[in-house]
Amino acid sequence: MTSDHPTPPTTAEQALDIVRSRFAEPRLPDGSRAELRVEEFDIGYLVYAVFPPVTDAAGRPQPAPPGGSKIVVSKETGETVTVPNYPTQAAIDLYRRQHG
Template sequence: MTVPPASAEEALAIVRSRYARPRLPDGSPVELRVEEFDIGYLVYAAFPPVTDIAGRPQPAPPGGSKVVVAKETGEIIAVPNYPTETAIALYRQQLQPRQA
């Protein structure tokens, strides 16, 4: 059983204990960020922007996910790698059938 997190740092520790840390192509670790909201913590990798040889920005590769750690239970649920607010809204939608 997971202990509910009391802070963003504890939520990050829960995620780190369950998932491998993402890495850049050179092997260096990617920064993990945490966005707190009323019922959870959204944890995600903050990859640097991708550029071409000329330094022009390129779209991010498809795929990936963000992880939500529930404040009440410590439960972890993966959501698609959408912008923060969209990912949080999707998490709320996923909870609705459980609460009904």
């Protein structure tokens, strides 16, 4: 999904505001909002939700559910682009290859 924003962001907080204005906020299983983090890089801001680790009844870590995405906000245009829910650096690298 892509969209334009009239004012390109110059801070991580502005990038977060753009994402919040265009996308639904992710929720935790209890209905509370998931934490959103922003990673700034040379040509954009990567915005993603942080979910607590999933454990089984014995407390052993379980794999995260499949799917999801991260959002990149372009520093140049304010455009938002979704990228797969890859590890942070892999998501940034993918965006650079496609939009850099």
